[in-house]
Amino acid sequence: MRLILSALMVFAFTPPVMAQTAEAERTIMSTVVAEHDRHIDLLERIVNVNSGTLNLAGVTAVGEMVRAELDPLGFEVRWIDMAQTGRAGHLIATHDGGGRNILLIGHLDTVFESNSPFQRFARDGSQATGPGVGDDKGGVIVIIAALRAMQAAGTLEGSNITIVLTGDEERPGSPLAVARRDLIAAGQVADYALEFEGLAIENGEEFGTIARRSSSSWTLTTGGRTGHSSGVFGDTLGYGAIYEMARILDTFRRELPEPNLTYNVGVIAGGTPAEIDAAGFRVQASGKTNIVAETAIARGDLRTLTPEQDARVRDRMAGIVDDHLAKTTAELVFAEDGYPPMAPTPGNTALLERLNAVNRDLGLPEMAPFDPAKRGAADSGFVAADVDTLGGLGTAGSGAHAVGESIDLDSLVRQSQRAAVLIGRLSLGDR
Missing domain, CATH: 3.30.70.360 (Alpha-Beta Plaits)
Incomplete structure (x- = not known):
């Protein structure tokens, strides 16, 4: 947290030509810190609603909780029913303020079905455990916190953002062509795609995800x-x-x-x-x-x-x-249904460099590309052939898909700050 707060000082010496943007990004930084407890509370509430992929009512309920966060931010929110594929559906939200379109990808479901013994959020200081707390409910909270900070800073108003939160990432419905139809369509018109699965960390070092393998x-x-x-x-x-x-x-x-x-x-x-x-x-x-x-x-x-x-x-x-x-x-x-790869491309590498520019300005360490052999497949693979894509923008934690899945709650702050600044710069133009 000391590193996060000290990053606010970086903007104190910004040249006048950048002053307006620097002021907005200072507001982003402080807003995320100020709302940290609010977002931990929201995370606890959505984790405590079981949304195992096959619990269709639970997935829908989590979608409604997210809708309640996005409606006040000026997003047009739609629920795409997926009864045809045997799944609950997907939440799609759009905010067209002009500028380049940024696609934000996450998911509402978890691997923990209603019969799992692992059902509740539990906090111990800056750590918490719970079903899907990191994969991917923590990532959904990062999106919400980032957008709220952008609204407070005035950078959301002019941003062009599409959010796709699938309801069956952990166990996709069939046929997959229908289950991922809307995500693919969103990727085809986006200028950049950001995926909010868990942050890649190894030996305490944080990495950027520019590639994922197929499955x-x-x-x-x-x-x-x-x-x-x-x-x-x-x-x-x-x-x-x-x-x-x-x-x-x-x-x-x-x-x-x-x-x-x-x-x-x-x-x-x-x-x-x-x-x-x-x-x-x-x-x-x-x-x-x-x-x-x-x-x-x-x-x-x-x-x-x-x-x-x-x-x-x-x-x-x-x-x-x-x-x-x-x-x-x-x-x-x-099998005909499978997850395509998110292949490493020059565009993805350039997008990571844009994130590293944010890291430098926020006083955070720069991130090297993570070894794709150490990451699983994700929904970002469905759009990566059409748009430059960066993954792993969700929270830090451990034990995904296992009882005891955990999250580093402090990572909510730095990941939300990174995301809010990056989204604003991508959609509105770099400083």
């Missing part, structure tokens, strides 16, 4: 001739489904590795028979040691940094699958 899934099914195990490896029975599965997965392990690529196997079963449920999460199999396996099934994910890498790796995986052991078959199917 897609695949299913591999292998088949073999079944019969008495005494005939395995022979001309009649060949190798069976499990040996074919083992060949393919081990070849993936040996031949595919390259930077920023992973291809996890999450579930596997083999036998006579073996099957997987319609949702693709549960497998079952039976068999005996003296029977050659007839079927094997595995499901996994694929994470890549660029569309080009994704296409290349899929082709290599398909080639490995097609090189069958004797008397076996194999089929590799990639």
Whole structure:
């Protein structure tokens, strides 16, 4: 907090030509500090409303709480119903004050459904725990706090801002083309996109997110001739489904590795028979040691940094699958619904430099790009092909997606200050 408050001094020596903007940004800084307790209270209230993705009423209720914050700021707020995809919906808010359009991205849902034992906000000094407290309700509070500070400083009035808060980021509805239709459309007309997932921190150092990897899934099914195990490896029975599965997965392990690529196997079963449920999460199999396996099934994910890498790796995986052991078959199917990558681009790098200019002026440390292999996929991937994008502008914390998820409440202040100044400069023009 000392660093945050001392940053107010930076503007005291601003040249006269910049005085008006400097005064507005001083107001932003002080407003965020003054309203810190208000926003902790708001965070506690929205965390205590369960909004697990499948709790449609809870997601809708959190959306209404956010609407109540945005309406007084002059935003036109709409709720986009997503019953077609089996989800609650998305909140979209627009404020067209002219200038370049800034798209702000976050989400209302959490991974903690109504039956989770982890349901309540708990504070211990500058730390707090709660379901979704950082992912992504803390990020939503950063957006609200930043916009309130901009209103107090007079920089919101002339800003052109679109907010998209999805209601199913943690478990997207299907078809994905419908579930992300409105977010994609917003990205296509935006000049910049800022995503408010958690801040990347490593060894106490804060980083900027200019890239995220994709997330897609695949299913591999292998088949073999079944019969008495005494005939395995022979001309009649060949190798069976499990040996074919083992060949393919081990070849993936040996031949595919390259930077920023992973291809996890999450579930596997083999036998006579073996099957997987319609949702693709549960497998079952039976068999005996003296029977050659007839079927094997595995499901996994694929994470890549660029569309080009994704296409290349899929082709290599398909080639490995097609090189069958004797008397076996194999089929590799990639799911149609997946998160695209937020590839690193010069535009994203330039956007991080704009944030670092803010950091310098606020007396905060500059941020290097974070290793994308250490970040998960996010909704920013759906717009990154169309607009320069910067991610990780939410709060600092730990334990996302796990009981005990925590937040550094002081990070609400510096992240809201950074965001408010950056949004104003991007929309209205740099100082």
